[in-house]
Amino acid sequence: MKILTTDEIKDELIEKIKSKKIDNKLIIVSQGPNDEGIAYKNFLVKRSVAFNIAYEYKNFENNVAKEEILDYLNSQRKDDGFIIIMPFANNEYLSFLRDKVLIKDLDGFTYRSQGRVMAGIFDSLPATSKAIARTITKFSEIKGKSITLANSTNLIGLPLALYLSKNGATVSIMNSSTKNPVELVKNSDIFISAIGKANYFDKKYFRDGQLLIDVGSSVVNGMVIGDIDYENLEDLDVDVITHKKGIGAITTLSLIESLISKE
Template identity: 50%
Template sequence: MNLLNTKDIRDEILEKLNKYDFKNKVLLLSKKPSQEAIFYKNVIIKRCKEFGISYVDKEFDKESKDEILSFINSYDKEDGFIILAPFGHDEDLTYLKEGIKIKDLDGFTFKSLGKSMEGNKDFLPATPRAVVNFLESLGTNYRGKSITIANRTSLIGKPLAMYLTSMGANVSIINSSCQNPKTFIKNSDIFISAIGKAAFYDKTYFKEGSFIIDVGTSYINGKIVGDIDVDSISEMEINYLGSKSGIGAITTITLLEGMIDNANSK
């Protein structure tokens, strides 16, 4: 197994963030957040403090969707926002996706999703953007590539699939109801997993020469474990990017990098 990492990308982004003089705020928006959302928020806050980025930690309770939208849009258009899932009902989210006017840091609005579908990676949510940045750092040519994604959420699977398809890749999204997941995965040039089930995919899912990007994160006995059973594939000729030293190491800083890129506010 060839163990890959994102160290070069991480160092490049960190250098940019450390050099930049941030003038605008990051809005961290939550509504009855889960423990996972609170943990993620605290990681972002830690990074904001590290890079001198002002932030607003706002937790909504019984406010109407109009009140929430008014609060968000009261900030400068160059201030950035992050919606921490879960956040209200689908109809509330649709209202916000249509109406938020400030800078979208995590591919939340319909405008961002539309732009990413047209092939603009700057409008992708942070995790898909980190995946794309990694692939492009390797000089990956998407055209004609067969890519399978195990995730169908609006934060990872769907926007990533739309972007890769727009770049000429042949993309399949699989889920728990897929009848023949091994066939999809074994026939893929690239397999991207983000299901959050520890060591779920063992060596029987892969062939020699497989390329795996493991975005999944589970905590087992205090340790981060990805979706791939790494021990079972250790003797195979496989290129493997894990979560801890891979996409997970650059997701948060990729998110904050959006504060530098003015494209997300135009």
């Protein structure tokens, strides 16, 4: 087993962001965020401060009308970028907001962005999907590869599957109803997991020659654990991107990068 890192990708993104003057603002919106959502918001604020980027955070009460959230977002400058922290208390508001928000979408949230993803446009991917796609390109090819995703959310599995298939990969999305999951994963060239179940995928799922990307994280006895049980893979010839120094390190940078106005 060889453990890879995304340090080089991270450094390239940092240099790119530092080289640009970013005058537009990062707008962070939440409604009843959980601990993970608050932690993500705090990390985005930390990144904004580090790059001297203006930001604004707004947490809406659970009983606020969806029109008030929309008015707040659309009152910002057109080039200001927004992200909605998930989970969002009133999930029924999300479809309304996806259709109506007009300012810059930094995380593949709006229907406009989702349509561009269907056309294979990299810049419209959600930040996590963009980070994963960057990582695959760094260490492998996309075209002609068999790729399995253990995630079917709007932020990771679905947009990433569209993008990868549009760029020549054969993509499978597995879920709890998938038949023969071990065989499916083992027959893949690249496996990506983001299910948040500690050490769920053990040695029986894998074979020599694969690229494994672990995006999941769970807290067990105070420790953050990924989806893949790495300790069982020592004697396999696999390349692994672990949950540490992996996708998370470049997700927030990919989101900040999206603030950069196109020339």
